[in-house]
Amino acid sequence: MTLQFLPQLKQPLAEEQRFVQIGLSWQQFQTLQAAFEDIPGVRLYYFDGVLELMTIGKTHEIVKSSIGSLLELYFLEKGIDFTPTGSMTMKGDNPGRWLEADESYSIGEEKDYPDIAIEVVVTSGGANKLLGYQHFGIREVWLWEEKQFALYRLKDGNYNQIDCSEFLPELDLELFNRCVQMPNKLEAMRTFQSAIR
Structure with missing residues (x-):
């Protein structure tokens, strides 16, 4: 090798x-x-x-952490029960599958695999990770690439791009993304919190 x-x-x-x-x-x-x-x-x-x-570079970690902080603030403000599963390793029962999201969450009770997996892509290229998430039955995959979100929902065994999360239908993605990219993270959280209250 x-x-x-x-x-x-x-x-x-x-x-x-x-x-x-x-x-x-x-x-x-x-x-x-x-x-x-x-x-x-x-x-x-x-x-x-x-x-x-x-x-993993600095930009990747800043964006990943910002997404996680703001999303957990949203859960708190909206009273949504959740389990953060971070970058837990998803390993298939059969050889040939190994996957780690940047952030992931189960909505409601804890599950074997998260409901939402979030991937931060700073540099383009790489493997098609939707195939991996499909294998594990992850119901929503959020890709943050080129400074914007693309959301995918698993339905009938395939991912289809969606305009808003089916788990979080009231989440304003434009506002969320704008706050993720704000350089001052305290200001970002205050702006987001004020908007969602």
């Missing part, structure tokens, strides 16, 4: 980078996953022989 990019990952990276390798066996992936287990700032995705290795 030759992965040319591995030496580069010993240095801290300022921004997100993605590397895709096609044709890895599940056993090769498990070996690689064990090697990266204790290295912070690296996220792995594996689905049917396709590996995506992503280094």
Whole structure:
């Protein structure tokens, strides 16, 4: 197994980078996953022989944390019971599936897999993660890419893009996205809180 990019990952990276390798066996992936287990700032995705290795940069973490903070503020203000499951690892019963969302939530009671998975994409490219989420039956996937949200709902085994969350139909996505991108996070939370009250 030759992965040319591995030496580069010993240095801290300022921004997100993605590397895709096609044709890895599940056993090769498990070996690689064990090697990266204790290295912070690296996220792995594996689905049917396709590996995506992503280094987590500062912008990615700021956006991910902002989304989580604002969404949890929304749950609090609206009295919505939820379980935050963060970037929990979703591993298929059969070999060949390994997935971690950036943020994820179960609405209402805790479940084996979250209802909403959120992916922050700072650099384009990479694997089609909707296939992975489809395997785990994640009902909604929110992609934040090119500074905007695209929401997908699983219906009849396939994802269809939707205009608003079916779990959170009153969430104003335009306002939410605007607040996610505000540089002053205290101001963002105050603006969002004031608007949703």
